[in-house]
Amino acid sequence: MYQISSNLLFFSFITYLIATFFFGGAIKSQKEGKNKSAMIGITITIIGFISNLGYFVTRWIAAGQAPVNNMFEFVTFFGMMIIGAFILIYFIYRLNILGLFALPIAIIIIAYASVFPREIKPLVPSLKSYWLQIHVTTAALGEAILAVSFIVGLIYLIKNIDQKVRNKKTFWLEAVLYFIVTVIGFVIISTAFSISGYEADYKWIDKNGMEQKAVYNLPSLVAPHKGELLTKDKLEAPFEVPALINAKKLNSVIWSILAGAVLYGIIRLIIRKRIGAFLQPFVQKVDDDLMDEIGYRSVAIGFPVFTLGGLIFAMIWAQIAWTKFWSWDPKEDWALITWLFYAAYLHLRFNRNWTGEKSAWLAVIGFAIIMFNLVAVNLIIAGLHSYA
Amino acid sequence: MENFKCECGHMNPIGTVICESCGKPQDDNSNLLDMKYEGTARRSIVKNKTIIDKIWNFFSSVKIAIVIILITLIASALGTILPQRDLLPPTANPDTFYKDTYGVFGQIYDWLGLDNTFQSWWFMLLISSIGVSLVICSLDRIIPLYRALKNQRVTRHTNFLKRQRLFKISSTKNEEEQLNLVKNRLEKKKYKVREENGNLLAEKGRFSRWGPYVNHIGLIIFLFGVLLRYVPGMYMDKAMWVQEGQTKEVPGSNGSYYVQLHKFIFETYDVKTENKIFRKSIERVGNDRIPKNYQANVTLYKRVGNPIPGEDPKLKKVKDYSIKVNEPLQFNGISLYQVDYRLNEMTAFSFDLMNKKTGELFGPIKVDLSNPKAIYQIKPGYKVELKSYFPDFYFNKAGEPDTRTKNPNNPAFVFKMTTPETPQGEVAFVAIRQNIEPNGQNKYKMAFAGLETKNSTGLSVNKDYTLWVLSIGGAIFMIGLIQGMYWYHRRIWIQRQNDEIWVAGFTNKNYYGFKQELKKIFNDTDILMPEDQVLDKKSINTGGEHVSN
Numbered sequence: 063m064y065q066i067s068s069n070l071l072f073f074s075f076i077t078y079l080i081a082t083f084f085f086g087g088a089i090k091s092q093k094e095g096k097n098k099s100a101m102i103g104i105t106i107t108i109i110g111f112i113s114n115l116g117y118f119v120t121r122w123i124a125a126g127q128a129p130v131n132n133m134f135e136f137v138t139f140f141g142m143m144i145i146g147a148f149i150l151i152y153f154i155y156r157l158n159i160l161g162l163f164a165l166p167i168a169i170i171i172i173a174y175a176s177v178f179p180r181e182i183k184p185l186v187p188s189l190k191s192y193w194l195q196i197h198v199t200t201a202a203l204g205e206a207i208l209a210v211s212f213i214v215g216l217i218y219l220i221k222n223i224d225q226k227v228r229n230k231k232t233f234w235l236e237a238v239l240y241f242i243v244t245v246i247g248f249v250i251i252s253t254a255f256s257i258s259g260y261e262a263d264y265k266w267i268d269k270n271g272m273e274q275k276a277v278y279n280l281p282s283l284v285a286p287h288k289g290e291l292l293t294k295d296k297l298e299a300p301f302e303v304p305a306l307i308n309a310k311k312l313n314s315v316i317w318s319i320l321a322g323a324v325l326y327g328i329i330r331l332i333i334r335k336r337i338g339a340f341l342q343p344f345v346q347k348v349d350d351d352l353m354d355e356i357g358y359r360s361v362a363i364g365f366p367v368f369t370l371g372g373l374i375f376a377m378i379w380a381q382i383a384w385t386k387f388w389s390w391d392p393k394e395d396w397a398l399i400t401w402l403f404y405a406a407y408l409h410l411r412f413n414r415n416w417t418g419e420k421s422a423w424l425a426v427i428g429f430a431i432i433m434f435n436l437v438a439v440n441l442i443i444a445g446l447h448s449y450a
Numbered sequence: 451m452e453n454f455k456c457e458c459g460h461m462n463p464i465g466t467v468i469c470e471s472c473g474k475p476q477d478d479n480s481n482l483l484d485m486k487y488e489g490t491a492r493r494s495i496v497k498n499k500t501i502i503d504k505i506w507n508f509f510s511s512v513k514i515a516i517v518i519i520l521i522t523l524i525a526s527a528l529g530t531i532l533p534q535r536d537l538l539p540p541t542a543n544p545d546t547f548y549k550d551t552y553g554v555f556g557q558i559y560d561w562l563g564l565d566n567t568f569q570s571w572w573f574m575l576l577i578s579s580i581g582v583s584l585v586i587c588s589l590d591r592i593i594p595l596y597r598a599l600k601n602q603r604v605t606r607h608t609n610f611l612k613r614q615r616l617f618k619i620s621s622t623k624n625e626e627e628q629l630n631l632v633k634n635r636l637e638k639k640k641y642k643v644r645e646e647n648g649n650l651l652a653e654k655g656r657f658s659r660w661g662p663y664v665n666h667i668g669l670i671i672f673l674f675g676v677l678l679r680y681v682p683g684m685y686m687d688k689a690m691w692v693q694e695g696q697t698k699e700v701p702g703s704n705g706s707y708y709v710q711l712h713k714f715i716f717e718t719y720d721v722k723t724e725n726k727i728f729r730k731s732i733e734r735v736g737n738d739r740i741p742k743n744y745q746a747n748v749t750l751y752k753r754v755g756n757p758i759p760g761e762d763p764k765l766k767k768v769k770d771y772s773i774k775v776n777e778p779l780q781f782n783g784i785s786l787y788q789v790d791y792r793l794n795e796m797t798a799f800s801f802d803l804m805n806k807k808t809g810e811l812f813g814p815i816k817v818d819l820s821n822p823k824a825i826y827q828i829k830p831g832y833k834v835e836l837k838s839y840f841p842d843f844y845f846n847k848a849g850e851p852d853t854r855t856k857n858p859n860n861p862a863f864v865f866k867m868t869t870p871e872t873p874q875g876e877v878a879f880v881a882i883r884q885n886i887e888p889n890g891q892n893k894y895k896m897a898f899a900g901l902e903t904k905n906s907t908g909l910s911v912n913k914d915y916t917l918w919v920l921s922i923g924g925a926i927f928m929i930g931l932i933q934g935m936y937w938y939h940r941r942i943w944i945q946r947q948n949d950e951i952w953v954a955g956f957t958n959k960n961y962y963g964f965k966q967e968l969k970k971i972f973n974d975t976d977i978l979m980p981e982d983q984v985l986d987k988k989s990i991n992t993g994g995e996h997v998s999n
Contacts (some may be wrong), residue, residue: 064727074922075768124727125728126725127728155962179731179734180638181727181728181730181731181734182728182731182739183728183731183740184719184724184725184728184731184742185734185774186740186741186742186744187741187742187744187774187775188775188776190775190776191776193776204685212663215699232940264877331712351961351984352960352962355960355961355962359960360958362935362936363935363936365930365935366928366931366935367930369927369928369931370928374924374928377920377924380777381777381914381917382776383776383789385516385687385778385785385789385910385912386586386687386912386914387536387917387920388539390529390534392535393572395526396527396530397527397531398526399523399526402519402520402522402526403521403523406516406519406520409512409515409516409519410516412486412512413486413512413513413515414512414516415490439530
């Protein structure tokens with residue numbers, strides 16, 4: 063069953079890749095809406111999504127528990143929900159350009175998930191509750207719908223930011239795209255070393271003076287505090303960090319930045335302009351108001367779902383598991399920050415008429431907050447939620 | 451509030467921008483109307499004299515509300531950079547933790563009070579400002595908006611129609627027939643259609659306009675619930691430790707409930723017994739390293755009758771229950787949560803009195819570590835006196851034996867052993883793996899004969915009478931949010947002006963969906979679908995094709 067589940071996930075990953083190309087083909091054709099390439103694209107996406115659901119169900123059956131309890135499972139589910147939200151929005155608005163952007167974002171997220179340990183983990187006592195599936199799936203669904211507003215916001219910005227001049231706007235747009243490239247770079251490099259089975263063991267001394275072991279899956283550029291390489295014939299790090307800093311995570315961050323920079327450099331060498339400028343012609347025909355409308359609607363739909371899953375269900379479960387509904391745990395704080403941010407978005411829109419470009423920037427920032435909560439809070443800031 | 455009379459005869463409060471009844475705009479330009487709050491006269495716009503007016507105006511501003519939200523957002527983010535003081539590991543000393551662990555940055559963080567962000571007075575002030583803003587913003591808008599939507603007439607002023615975002619003039623020969631067709635279609639789309647002098651007003655989803663106010667009321671109730679927590683008696687958070695075999699009073703129950711712990715169970719995941727699918731992840735962490743279950747098997751008792759001082763209370767069993775994480779024991783408004791445990795706590799030591807020369811043993815005696823006796827009589831002539839007892843033994847600064855706590859973590863004893871052979875008694879100091887004789891010449895010694903251990907459970911005892919207020923607030927908030935977000939207020943005015951038919955449309959959001967609906971309604975009729983004047987304007991600006999009549 064576990065094997066079937068993994069195969070289904072791999073299959074859906076491939077179908078999303080293929081579907082992206084068909085949506086790309088659909089953009090080239092002159093008319094928006096129905097065309098053959100887009101029809102094939104959406105059909106393949108739906109097949110992939112069904113297979114993706116199959117992954118979820120079979121993994122649930124195999125484990126006897128909802129597959130949303132570690133980073134791999136949660137991030138995969140989040141990617142799957144983005145696809146789901148995309149399919150839904152696609153059938154409301156029939157926008158092919160959305161496929162060209164939403165699918166790659168979901169693909170990158172699912173690929174990123176696969177960097178984490180993929181095996182099924184048994185539940186620790188605090189997770190043994192039916193609220194696990196209720197809270198986590200609803201929160202992920204809400205975040206995925208909100209992610210759609212980021213995707214259309216990105217399209218809006220790519221289309222409308224003047225690439226002939228160099229200014230803050232082009233810089234920040236390029237920064238967003240650079241970040242996406244960095245994630246791709248990180249996934250590529252992690253996967254490459256993981257396939258080659260790279261492993262370098264260090265023993266080191268932690269801040270309490272205790273000896274610890276660290277396993278590097280990427281060649282070490284920075285060694286842990288008083289680290290000593292145990293594995294032969296592996297790269298010995300030229301630098302060492304203080305005990306306070308998690309050397310292994312820092313090492314991954316340095317590798318991502320390097321991989322991102324190299325990948326970005328290669329892309330720039332090929333396209334010979336900013337990525338934003340390169341993408342601009344693809345989105346030229348997009349209707350600004352429609353993009354703005356979709357962005358706003360995804361916030362309007364996603365915000366209540368996120369409130370329910372990320373705050374209300376979260377509070378109910380916290381009351382049962384942690385004795386109080388709110389503990390100011392970092393993950394909770396960032397859920398609240400996300401919520402406050404989108405509340406501000408809605409008020410700015412209603413009351414200050416922040417539409418169009420301003421709204422699009424807000425959608426991008428909102429997604430950055432969601433990703434920060436998803437990734438950084440789990441990996442960097444330890445708290446009650448650090449299960450993965 | 452003073453009134454003024456519109457040309458249609460309706461009395462509007464001073465400051466009204468769009469007549470409540472006929473919709474006549476009170477200004478003289480041709481820009482699109484700002485339909486926010488239907489152009490009503492709000493207190494914050496009309497009054498600005500007294501201090502109260504000024505405070506009211508400050509908090510009624512959505513701009514201010516957004517600023518408060520953003521400041522709260524930034525404060526919350528700052529509060530997550532370093533761990534908060536109350537979430538530090540129990541071994542850390544909060545006074546030195548920040549400096550020792552994070553250096554100068556930690557010191558500054560601590561000094562700024564960010565180590566205690568969420569309990570600080572300024573964070574409370576921010577949350578209360580949000581509360582005040584919610585109340586005033588809502589009050590400022592809801593009543594005028596209600597009046598305007600209630601008083602609106604079917605026939606609207608021409609300037610009102612012209613200045614809607616969606617507007618179009620068409621002409622047709624058989625007005626009656628066409629209007630009826632459109633009217634039927636509108637009704638099929640669930641519009642409420644009102645008629646007046648041959649003019650139509652079709653409206654639906656007006657209740658979605660109340661969504662924001664409903665959700666704000668929910669939030670106000672929620673915040674009120676949070677405040678209630680500080681009222682004595684509304685909230686209680688205590689802890690209790692119970693050892694296996696013990697029966698203890700539940701703190702905060704006024705002596706009316708008791709809990710007995712039968713067994714505390716701690717289980718971990720073991721590759722040998724678990725589903726094979728978990729093998730890899732268990733091995734990654736280490737076998738028997740991932741916790742599986744924390745469980746306290748208890749019996750809950752209720753006291754019968756009044757307590758009599760000096761007597762054990764009479765108890766009646768209420769129920770048996772297994773308290774686990776996620777499965778608290780609840781009774782009479784109190785919840786008992788499994789939050790902590792101690793395994794293999796030493797509860798009793800057994801010793802034999804041993805003749806060093808012959809190895810002959812007398813005893814054993816059992817010393818209860820939480821309630822030791824002063825004298826242990828073994829048999830006539832043989833007795834052991836416990837002269838001193840240090841439950842948590844260490845040498846203090848003066849170099850004397852002392853106890854750190856009252857918990858038997860490292861028990862040590864001073865025994866005086868009396869036998870027929872040693873009628874004066876011999877003194878020995880006995881601790882774990884230590885046996886010190888002050889004169890070094892004892893004939894007898896206390897030989898270790900056994901250890902009894904028990905597990906304890908740490909329970910959190912909580913009472914929270916604010917939960918129902920929070921639940922109601924949360925539920926109302928969600929209802930309001932869904933009401934406001936998932937429905938739209940749409941209005942279509944169809945009016946006869948001489949030989950022409952004027953159509954205007956308004957929606958509070960989602961013009962795209964509204965236009966799709968209008969397309970279907972006006973399809974194949976002589977009445978033209980209203981045009982989007984925002985999009986038209988833009989096509990003029992960008993030099994697009996725009997045909998003006």
